[in-house]
Amino acid sequence: MASIPSFSLLWESFRLAAGSLRSNKLRTLLTLLGIIVGVTAVIAVVTIINGLDSTVADAFSAQGSTAFSVSKRPLVITSREDFIKFNKRKDVTESDAAAIDRLCDSCWRVGTAINGSSLVKFGDSRAENVSVRGLSLEMFAIENVTIQSGRLWTEQEGNSGRNVCVIGTDLIENLFEGRSPSRILGQEIRVDGVPYTVLAIAEPFGKVLGFSRDNFVYIPFESGQRMFGARDSITVHVQVIDSNVFETAKDEVRMIMRNRRKKTFADKDDGFSVESQDAFIGIYQNATSGIYFATIGVAVISLVVGGIVVMNIMLVSVTERTKEIGLRKAVGARQTDILLQFLIESVTVTMVGGAIGVFTGYGLAYLLSFVMGFPLLISASSALLGVTVSFIVGIASGSYPAWRASKLSPIDAMRNE
Amino acid sequence: MESTESNGNGISHPYNSLIKMRGIWKTYQMGNEQLHALREVSFDVRRGEYLAIIGPSGSGKSTLMNLIGCLDTPTKGEYWINGEQVAKMSDDELARIRNKEIGFVFQTFNLLARATALHNVELPLIYAGIGSGERHDRAVDALSSVELGDRITHRPNELSGGQRQRVAIARALVNQPSILLADEPTGALDTHTSAEIMNLFEKLHADGNTIIVVTHEAEVAERAHRIITIRDGEIEKDEKIK
Numbered sequence: 001m002a003s004i005p006s007f008s009l010l011w012e013s014f015r016l017a018a019g020s021l022r023s024n025k026l027r028t029l030l031t032l033l034g035i036i037v038g039v040t041a042v043i044a045v046v047t048i049i050n051g052l053d054s055t056v057a058d059a060f061s062a063q064g065s066t067a068f069s070v071s072k073r074p075l076v077i078t079s080r081e082d083f084i085k086f087n088k089r090k091d092v093t094e095s096d097a098a099a100i101d102r103l104c105d106s107c108w109r110v111g112t113a114i115n116g117s118s119l120v121k122f123g124d125s126r127a128e129n130v131s132v133r134g135l136s137l138e139m140f141a142i143e144n145v146t147i148q149s150g151r152l153w154t155e156q157e158g159n160s161g162r163n164v165c166v167i168g169t170d171l172i173e174n175l176f177e178g179r180s181p182s183r184i185l186g187q188e189i190r191v192d193g194v195p196y197t198v199l200a201i202a203e204p205f206g207k208v209l210g211f212s213r214d215n216f217v218y219i220p221f222e223s224g225q226r227m228f229g230a231r232d233s234i235t236v237h238v239q240v241i242d243s244n245v246f247e248t249a250k251d252e253v254r255m256i257m258r259n260r261r262k263k264t265f266a267d268k269d270d271g272f273s274v275e276s277q278d279a280f281i282g283i284y285q286n287a288t289s290g291i292y293f294a295t296i297g298v299a300v301i302s303l304v305v306g307g308i309v310v311m312n313i314m315l316v317s318v319t320e321r322t323k324e325i326g327l328r329k330a331v332g333a334r335q336t337d338i339l340l341q342f343l344i345e346s347v348t349v350t351m352v353g354g355a356i357g358v359f360t361g362y363g364l365a366y367l368l369s370f371v372m373g374f375p376l377l378i379s380a381s382s383a384l385l386g387v388t389v390s391f392i393v394g395i396a397s398g399s400y401p402a403w404r405a406s407k408l409s410p411i412d413a414m415r416n417e
Numbered sequence: 418m419e420s421t422e423s424n425g426n427g428i429s430h431p432y433n434s435l436i437k438m439r440g441i442w443k444t445y446q447m448g449n450e451q452l453h454a455l456r457e458v459s460f461d462v463r464r465g466e467y468l469a470i471i472g473p474s475g476s477g478k479s480t481l482m483n484l485i486g487c488l489d490t491p492t493k494g495e496y497w498i499n500g501e502q503v504a505k506m507s508d509d510e511l512a513r514i515r516n517k518e519i520g521f522v523f524q525t526f527n528l529l530a531r532a533t534a535l536h537n538v539e540l541p542l543i544y545a546g547i548g549s550g551e552r553h554d555r556a557v558d559a560l561s562s563v564e565l566g567d568r569i570t571h572r573p574n575e576l577s578g579g580q581r582q583r584v585a586i587a588r589a590l591v592n593q594p595s596i597l598l599a600d601e602p603t604g605a606l607d608t609h610t611s612a613e614i615m616n617l618f619e620k621l622h623a624d625g626n627t628i629i630v631v632t633h634e635a636e637v638a639e640r641a642h643r644i645i646t647i648r649d650g651e652i653e654k655d656e657k658i659k
Binding site for chain 2: 323335
């Protein structure tokens, strides 16, 4: 007789499992809970992080890894000591930008920016905390800003520091109550109390992690200096033509800047910060890997607890059905048949839990993606992961009870009342 | 009057008998004491016999039944079923022998409560690895042969005691075993139903089945053609009565 169990036997085992799940619904639910929580956690986090990854990737790839910035302070400062240290640095100035433009062979575009935020008003409507940036014309190319309607200011308008601006789409709602572009262009808004004529509306960038990137007013760099003070440190943005020369360009810029600051090899601090998106992506990845590990911890704990619960319920099930096991053995069931029967039962339990977990996990991810505004990326691989994990838990927690059942002697088992 | 078929020199060929037991001992270790449930039991059963094994409780008849049914192995001795030496077989080999050679009928029916009559009868065929189509047909045939062809979808709790025992008999017969082994088959039934079941056994015997009934009821034993009486682990009497 073949030792490979027939399909009939597998089907028989599956029917039994389904039957015993149905016969005690509350117990089944409690049994499944741990598995459901574990798999839900895995699926939700994998799906959410996939979604976040794709938004972050989209957001950053607009600039690509061909651009970097030079500024006095890095964007993220993690300690008070650092803050004090960075504040002691020399300001980055327009002449730094000019030197980079002149001396850096690998650089393609060099732009200058001065950043702040202010209150913006139009008539009686007001928008607070609007990002106001003074940009040189190169910045529009470097940051890939495109104009939806209207026109960009000319070089001459820029150089003479005219009070003109390009606005982000958020202001259409916040300031102009959704009126059509033709009735916005040419209007005068007040930025920090100073009147600016709206020349254009930029194409929207969309949201990253729920934060809009379209709540801005761009003004000419010279106007920005006037607004934020000509003595303030600026940011120099550099773009290379090809990512091959990215690191070379960074090194050249660093050398130029160090020379201008008379830094020797002994000076550890550059006296300025060169940052590219890699740095932000690094920060982001740090944050998400933290979330990943925390969730994996939660998932593992609930799966272990769930597995122990399943094991206990299976032991109860074996005890309850001792007589049945005896009868099955009496009519010809081998040890492997009984072993398989109970393994299939425990795997069925955990797989049902896993399947529910996959759905609740996607549900949770859907809810969060809806609230936070990132795309819902349902991947088959995460569903497969959930199902595989629950299969393994089923095997692990079912093995001992199934082994006990298979070792029962038919006589003793049938005598059991 | 032992019914051994001897070939003259005292060594009988195992193939001549369906069951052949030689010098069977079953000993249990109870602490420091050894308890001999069976001592030196030897007998043969030929194909087509209708045998009753009787004896008071504690005589060893249940132990003997377990050994005949291959639910247990002897401590010492030799046992052939249908020419196969089963005394030293592993658990899985015994499972195969039980599936192929033995049809059990129990006092308390031992049906699966949640399964239909049909599914209960199909059970031995599932473990024999028989496909669903053939399994269904054979189970229906077996149920028809015990006049339950119209009850195949009923569950045990929808059947009377006599009907349940008939389902159990159909289950015992469905894989065409060499031996129908019944342990107190009427123990849980009233007089009328008991008679019905015993008539069925007689019919099955007439059809050529080998039947061994283990009982303590004289009326049940008297229906058999041969009675083995067990007392204190030994065969006290082995007599042909028909």
